[in-house]
Amino acid sequence: MAKNKKIWISLGAITAIAGISTIATLTYLLTNNKNKIDNTKQDENLVKANQFIEKIKTKSTANKDLSDSRIKALNLSFLNWLNNEKKILDNTKNISDLDLKELITKIETHFSTYQKQYNSLVNLKEKILAVTDLVNQYSIPEEIEDKDLIVVNSLADLNNANEEAKEKYNSQNLSELEEVLVNLDHVYQEKLKELNNNKQRIQAEKTNLNQIIAEVQQIIDSNPDTTNNREANEKLTKLKEILSVAQNNYANNYVSLSTLESTKNNLNTAKAEFETLIQNNN
Secondary structure, three states: OHHHHHHHHHHHHHHHHHHHHHHHHHHHHHHHHHHHHHHHHHHHHHHHHHHHHHHHHHHHHOOOOOOOHHHHHHHHHHHHHHHHHHHHHHOOOOOOHHHHHHHHHHHHHHHHHHHHHHHHHHHHHHHHHHHHHHHHHHOOOOOOOOOOHHHHHHHHHHHHHHHHHHHHHOOOOOOOHHHHHHHHHHHHHHHHHHHHHHHHHHHHHHHHHHHHHHHHHHHHHHOOOOOOOHHHHHHHHHHHHHHHHHHHHHHOOOOOHHHHHHHHHHHHHHHHHHHHHHHHHO
């Protein structure tokens, strides 16, 4: 009986040892398998992170006007930052889901800032060019003595605003670009309206002046000989002189509104005086 008891004890011990060994083996296998899964997950995260960086790098240069030195410098600055993040990533052996999420958020935030700065530069550059075109469109040659003050003052305001915008565009401070763009656009819209209104008024005044020129020319043609009437002859000579000035002003592409108004009034006055004299003599 004692012998059988020893046998059972021995079997129990063997079973216990075998059980412990089995548990240890299972634990090792589970741990090893978990490590493999973790490593695979981390490798996948590294691949995803690198793919995301390459995607952002492509986005940062796609459809970008890199011929402009200022825009090129901004783009290069962002790419340098992005490449630095990639170097850090390349030296990282373990990257968890949380780390991947944080990295993507960090890059997206930086890229969003870059996009805003890029758009601000492009929009400001386009507005600067628009202002330059407007100034060139209405610019008055230096040799023109009677310059339209409305045009002169408007162009001066446009040039001043444009020079300030160019200075900000070429500066390293990108935080003020949006405000500069708003200010420049405000000046542009205001002066564009002033210049267009002035142009329309000049065209209307020229139409009126041309009508009076035609009437005066008809009067002159109807009274070819006033040599026997000294006063009529003087009035006719004066009328012809004012008519010549009116014709020149009508043909002048840079004539001011005030000059046209003055010319029209002078021609109307001379016309009325001559007509009155002729009627009285008849």
